[in-house]
Amino acid sequence: MNKRIMFWARECPHCKAMMPYVDKLEKETGIKLEKLEIWHNEKNADLMRSYKPIIAPKCGGQLRTPTFFNTETNDVICGEVEYEILKEWALK
Amino acid sequence: MKKFWRCFVCNDIHYGVRPPEICPTCLVKNAYVEISSTEARKISGMTKVDFDKKKFLEAVERFAEKNEFQVNPDTEKVKMLLDGIFNNEQNHGFKFCPCRLITKDFAEDLKLVCPCNFLIHETYKDKEDGECWCGLFVRRKKHE
Numbered sequence: 203m204n205k206r207i208m209f210w211a212r213e214c215p216h217c218k219a220m221m222p223y224v225d226k227l228e229k230e231t232g233i234k235l236e237k238l239e240i241w242h243n244e245k246n247a248d249l250m251r252s253y254k255p256i257i258a259p260k261c262g263g264q265l266r267t268p269t270f271f272n273t274e275t276n277d278v279i280c281g282e283v284e285y286e287i288l289k290e291w292a293l294k
Numbered sequence: 295m296k297k298f299w300r301c302f303v304c305n306d307i308h309y310g311v312r313p314p315e316i317c318p319t320c321l322v323k324n325a326y327v328e329i330s331s332t333e334a335r336k337i338s339g340m341t342k343v344d345f346d347k348k349k350f351l352e353a354v355e356r357f358a359e360k361n362e363f364q365v366n367p368d369t370e371k372v373k374m375l376l377d378g379i380f381n382n383e384q385n386h387g388f389k390f391c392p393c394r395l396i397t398k399d400f401a402e403d404l405k406l407v408c409p410c411n412f413l414i415h416e417t418y419k420d421k422e423d424g425e426c427w428c429g430l431f432v433r434r435k436k437h438e
Binding site: 209211212213215216218240241242247250254262264265266267281 | 371374375377378379381382385386392393394395396397398406415416417427428429
């Protein structure tokens with residue numbers, strides 16, 4: 203199943219900055235992101251780690267937050283980006 | 295491989311590939327002798343140092359002072375990051391970066407302990423407005 207995940211962290215300012223864009227995106231497109239917090243939820247952390255071979259090469263070799271990840275297309279965005287870039291990722 | 299070394303004059307402990315030529319504490323030359331990790335742990339354990347957020351912030355500010363970067367002037371952002379750093383220490387053992395995730399490979403994860411070596415990261419290197427990934431450190435503006 204095609205899932206769009208946002209891996210985020212509770213005390214990550216970049217994640218906080220992206221949240222209004224995520225809200226806007228969900229309202230505008232009807233696409234829902236699965237928002238998974240990774241520092242206070244070990245299950246979510248393990249899931250993110252399981253995608254490391256796909257995510258890390260696109261994020262400076264590391265697991266960084268926020269990471270927007272499409273489980274079907276393997277499209278990845280990390281960090282703060284403009285709304286249009288996020289939307290483009292979501293619509294792929 | 296890194297080893298432990300002890301100054302035979304003042305018991306300064308050094309952890310590294312080779313000992314300092316001059317002891318930074320008592321300034322005696324060629325004063326270091328190799329010791330076991332047990333001995334090093336016992337000696338360093340004699341001094342108890344606790345770091346709260348205020349003390350950590352003061353430490354990183356002093357660290358940044360002589361470098362080309364500074365602690366982010368955005369205090370709200372810094373407060374959020376300090377919360378994350380200290381929560382990570384409490385829950386995961388080290389002051390890990392709040393904006394990255396540990397891999398569970400210890401050597402790899404030590405690279406995420408704050409402050410990390412962000413000077414080599416693409417978010418900082420060769421960038422006029424460079425910052426570490428989480429944004430705790432930002433390049434100091436030239437006119438400041």
